[in-house]
Amino acid sequence: MDAELRRTVGALHGLNLQRCDRVTMAHGLEARVPFLDHDVVAHAMSLPPHMKLLEENGMEKGHLRRSFAGRLPDRLLWRRKEQFGTGSGAESLLSPLWNSRITDGEFAAEAARDGVPELRSKEELGYYRTFRTTLPDVRPEAVITRFATG
Template identity: 50%
Template sequence: MSTLHTLNLQRCDRTTMAFGLEARVPFLDTDFIATAMAIPIRLRRPDHGRREKHLLRRAFTGWLPEELLWRSKEQFGDGSDMSGVLRDAMSSETTDAELQEARAASEPALRNREELAYHRIWQHELAGISPRTLDLSMTL
């Protein structure tokens, strides 16, 4: 909890604010956290045949469809299918021939057409910026 602000929440905040949006993270509400932390750990753990987030899933029974509520956990992009949507959309922006040409010129080598499409966006939007030339001592 003490380091969330340095990674995922910082990314979320900067990304949304760049587009004039404000994200809300309801499960980080201080009252919610206090309530969750007051529940004995033995009831929060997914042992004895209970699934992960068992209490949260039970709390939403009747509010959400059962197949959604009790499905297996997946990475966000997989569960929402955004990884497939983005992969297909970005891959359609490039060809196999372009990938082969770009592989020879990039270090490390690009792995697929989706990666090539993102690499092109990086080059266009952030021309001249390289991880090797960033001043990591600067405060953000």
């Protein structure tokens, strides 16, 4: 587990962080990732492996959550993780939009084209199209490795 964690953290610059940097800087923005502060990462990597595992009830990041006890309401602190779109409410707003704008036939044709990353939903196709339209000079394979899975 420790070796895989170190490999993943060591590769962030060439995957997720590179994508984040390119997309934000293309629009004159600078992303901030406070949990990647050197001291925070050093602390997390110094923890014994058992503190990085799921809690007995399946809750993730118990050590981090406990560090904010008394500073955040328990209903926020101990809620289950969700994918960003679901937890932020964006999914309930955007999924109907993509479903109304993209037909099943369009989705099937686009998802089968060579050079297109694996698309699992009309929503992912919508984001992919937006990416291609907004950043036409950026090669998708340079910044899109694969979509996250739930």
